[in-house]
Each structure stands twice: as C-alpha cells, then as structure tokens.
Amino acid sequence: MVKKVLIVYAHQSSGSFNAAAKDLAVEVLTAQGCTVEVSDLYAMDFKAAATVDDIKGSVKDADHFSYLRETKLAFEEGRLSEDITKEHAKIIEADLIIFQFPMYWFGLPAIMKGWIDRVLTNGFAFSTEQLYSQGVFKDKKTMLSFTTGSLESMFSPTGINGDMNVTLWPIQNGILNYCGFQVLAPQIFWAPALAAAEDRKGMLEGWRTRLQGLQEEKPLSFIPLDSFDQKTFQLKPDVHEQHASKEFGLTVGIHLNKPLPPHSQMKAGC
C-alpha cells in the first residue's frame, strides 16, 4: 500500500504541462490519503554535478579522487552534504517515487540526472550484494512520468526515433531496477506541445484516471537476480535453456539475440 509519495520534478515553469501533471498527481494522491512530498529541482537550484563539494571534510585519496568510493565512505561516516542527506531522508520515507520531467535528448534533463548521480549514493542505494531484484529499494515503487517532443509513432520499431522501449531501458533497468525498485509502467505524454488544448486536457484526464488506480498496478517485469550466475553475472544455463524455444528475448537488454519482447518497458505483463 502506497502511503507516502515523493515526486522528483524537473521543469522550470509553473505554467508548464509538466507542472500540471505534477500538480494533478499531488491532488489525486493526497485525496487518496497519501502524504506527498515534492522535490522541485529547479526551484531548489539543485546541484547537478558530482563534485568533491558533496563531501564534508577531507577525502581519502585526493590525488586519485573517485566519486563512487569517496561518497560511499562519506555516507558511512555521515559526511555527505546536506542537500544529499535531505533527499536520502525523503527516499527512505517514500513508498512510491514519481519522476516528472520533459524528456531531453532521449533521456533525463541534466538536473534530474544530477539527482540520480548524487543522491543514489553507493552504500545507500546499492551495494555489491544488494542490487537488481535484491536491491535496497525492493519494497518501494517508482515510475517515470514524462513529456516527449516527438509523436508516439516516431518512437516505434519502424519510426525515425526507434523503439521507445530501447530508449527507456538504460533508465528503467540501469537506474531504477538496479536499485531494486518495483518499476511501474511509464506515463508518457506524447508531444503535448504539438497537441490542441482539448487534447492536452484529455491527456491530463487520462493521467487522473490512472493515478486513481495506481495502488493496484503491477510493475514491469525484470529478471530476478538469482537467474544469473553469482560469479560471472551471466544468465544461468538452465534459465537460458528454459527460454530456448521462446520467440522473444527475456528483456530489452537481455534479449538473447532474439526479437525484443514488445512493450516490455512500457506495459506491465509484457
């Protein structure tokens, strides 16, 4: 049961479609009895770059500074900067994290990528033992909710931008599933800037309806960690074998040189 929600929000303008989508999520989820917190990244002037300033006190190896290693140590010793620890506290509280943003260049806007790079700290959000289906946040849900500049047809396996499932894989698998989150299907608002006012309104009404049923949604499918050999990180032979006669690959990335499972990064149960 989702009781506490964190919305990580990246748009510069309170008059934007993204702002309307965020406001609607706050409204509908609050009406469901949820507590909703918003990290409004531009309003917070959230620092995007991963730098030594994220660590209080001296670093262990200044000559060969490794952000990954030094922030792990700083986390363990309580020496991370406050803007990071504040976001950590929000994540710990949240049952569901919604990322609301305009897609920039087939990916997250830099300010939101900065939130990922800096807040999902080594040791806090993952470890060598806790990753993927055994990840730290396996009891939490998450979802992307974003606008595109291009029409839906352009993001298809025959469209000029290619299959949206491919574009979503590095984010939904490499960031969200990696940390163990149960990843709900993305909410994609296709090119609202090109749509008529009436159609934009319809998109938001569709979002309202979805939010009302969000508690019951099943997450996207990823492969359990124990399907992989613990030493080689390759799919175990028996799992591979079980899948040998199947038409499609297991996931977009772990495709076994077969056709990609259709819509697997966009719809639950695919």
Added chain:
Amino acid sequence: MVKKVLIVYAHQSSGSFNAAAKDLAVEVLTAQGCTVEVSDLYAMDFKAAATVDDIKGSVKDADHFSYLRETKLAFEEGRLSEDITKEHAKIIEADLIIFQFPMYWFGLPAIMKGWIDRVLTNGFAFSTEQLYSQGVFKDKKTMLSFTTGSLESMFSPTGINGDMNVTLWPIQNGILNYCGFQVLAPQIFWAPALAAAEDRKGMLEGWRTRLQGLQEEKPLSFIPLDSFDQKTFQLKPDVHEQHASKEFGLTVGIHLNKPLPPHSQMKAGC
C-alpha cells in the same frame, strides 16, 4: 581529414584513468598535426541545468517558459549566455568531437548531459529540416570514449546489465546521430578500476594505437533520413520491403521486431 579536435571531458581528478585517456588523445592527435581544444567541464564549473539564466534579456513567454523555444529565439537574436556561445564556437571549429567520461548510471554524467542539453541549441545544432543524416553537423565526426564500472561480459545480451548496444542507442542515435554527426565506434574502457595496473596500461596502449589510425575509421551505420516518409516519419514501405527477408533489424532502435543487429552501436560495418 580531421584537423581540429574538441575533447569534452568530464572527470573531477587529473589523476584519474579518464584524465590519462584524455591526455593521451591530446598527445597523439597533436602529434598528427591536429589542433586539440579541451572543454574540461568540472574545471570550468560548467553549469548543467537548463534555466532561464541561459538567456540574456527578457523571455518571450515567461508564464509558459519553454527552454526549447526560448533558447532557439535567443540563439537567433544573439542573446544566449556566453558559456554556451563559447562552446558553440568550439563546435563550429571542430572536425571531431570526443566525449571522454566515466559512465554514470548507464549514461552520461549529469555535467556532460548538461553540456548536451544547453549547448546543442535548437536552431544551432538541429532544426525540423536538419536532423539525422541531413543534420547540421554531417561533416563532423564524433565519438564516445568512456570507462565502465562493470566488466564487458556483464554488458552482453546474456549478462546482468544487458546488451551495451541497447544502452548506447539513446546517446549515439538520439543525440549524436540526431545532430548529423558521423559517429565513430565508442572507445570503451571496461572496468579499469577493477583491473591490475599492467592491464590499465594495456588499455591505454590500445587507445594510443586506435588514435593513430582514427583518421581512416569509418563511422557506425544509421538509416538515412530519406528512408523515412517525410510526413509520418515511418520507414518507407519499399525500404521495409527490401529488408523483409533479412535476419536482423536495421538498427538497435529501428529493429522491425527482429533480432538486433549485433554490435551495431559498437563496431563500424555491423
């Protein structure tokens, strides 16, 4: 013939493997007679977030601020901030742009994504007429050169992180190919932090050898713009038909529901 090179570089430490890879590129390309410019993003304290501060003077529609529209206008009217116009000037000069970075969370570090979001301005780097194979930078080359935290085997179609070709698609197609660049195969340094000193040295020697032959390299293959219908942005029926009997999809994203062409985002001629 590459004569002028821009290296967009994102690492915090001059003692890092990424720094060594960058320094080696400067050395080898300079020895070939190239002029090499480096944008050292952390040293420049490069602003990552796309904000209204990127525009001098007043914006056209403050209530519904659109970064895409407002920066296009500011570009046309010479009202972009100086840190952006300086990078524009470097891009105009360059025959080849190398992006040197550690992969963060299956993608670009936020500071480098910020360079993409802010510097590849609407009207400067692309337009509705100039995109993909007709893109603005079609006479320029580019390449990614990056380190990973994971071993190569983990980024395969049977490995836990999935096929690296999938992870590279949004960047190499959605950013680089979108702007028209000829995209050279990525230089991937697999997990140097896990390697012995001798092996790291070997990786750099491999990079030296590759740089010495870089002028002769052919770019990766993408689909020409005129293979798509100009109105629907769908693959033209005759192109689709020509490909009907082929085993693999055309590209990772435009896969036609077939197996992905192996290594197409990692090796030229695939």
